[in-house]
Amino acid sequence: MRRGRAPDVLTRNRARWLRDLQTARTPKERQRVLDRYRHEDVKDALVTLFHGKCAYCESSILHVDYGHIEHYRPKSKYPKQAFTWSNLVLACGVCNGSEHKGDEFPLKAQGGPLVNPCTEDPELHLSFEYDPVTRLASVRGRTTRGDTTEKCLGLNRQDLRRHRSTRVKQLWFIAQRATIDPNARRLLDEAASASEEYSAFANLLRDALLKGIPLSSVPLTS
Template sequence: MKDLQQAKTVDARKLVLDRYRHEDVKDALVALFHGKCAYCESFIRHVDYGHIEHYRPKAKYPKQAFTWANLVLACGVCNGSEHKGDAFPRKADGGPLLNPSAEDPAQHLSFEYDPQTRIASVRGRTTRGDTTEKCLGLNRKELRTYRSTRVKQLWFIAQQAVTDSEARQLLDEAASASEEYSAFANLLRDALLKGISLSSAPLKS
């Protein structure tokens, strides 16, 4: 932080702020978030390097540029200018966005699957949740299509898990934090544990 305060030119400040790109930082974030985007739960590393993302944008909050709790791993789409970018809505505008490092997303977001339409959606259950969903584009077309394909498979596995121990093990594994779209796997597993019929009726957390 002292180096940042002493940087007098634009180039000097950029040099200091770029230190967060160090590979050790990236590797630690990949491990912490299991190689998934902290926002949309998609695996990143098999198709991209991923972004070291500042929850509070460094352009607006430069003093938090090196704060570990302010860093997350994000995909280039969630973190791109079309979605989060440098956006950080204030409370008056429905913010702040959810902090995946410090908050339970399930407190503000509802994870829903409709077996009739075979669509897996993320909905806001609070004002902040709604703002987060819209800002990050958590229901953007390409993401929802890909996510729904995976959750459709999990729904079938959950149906089999009622009587099949191997299917139950697969569902338990899918609900692990290290797995893609684990929030939806937990939705299906909770329904199974509560004895809720996995029929044609929509499920939501």
């Protein structure tokens, strides 16, 4: 993913904010400095970059929530990266909540680090699966880091998988008609766009069609 230029507010102020962080005398003052990343321009840039989707679970956010400016490396553990553009992503409040990622950042000894959705191809570490029998769309780890990422972020948590599976069931039906119906093929191509919710699964179905893999394969895996 090409991030593009950092928002001007970060470019202009990052060095000064880091100096203020070093000279902060109290925990309250330090927290006030750390919170300066919460700027409208930063949020707008992340919404554009991630198409309003959570960088981790691919769920659309903005129709139900404001979304979080999330630090890939938590600012509580890596304060020097609190204002670094390459460390910021858009995340939903569940993936970024205390029950899941929160301030967690497992190191190599703990099976980490987490897969970085901006600098790495998630498919090197994560498998996207759809089972047409159970009608479940699941995310599985291909590697140790993938396993850690799936568990830490809760990528198969019940509510997420139910919502994701509903969408992918529809895409699976569309994909079945895509070889004979141009409109169905166009819908599948649109769903595979990075701007669409769960586009990784749409790409899974589209790639299966291109490779001649039966959609009835159990499970259908990227």
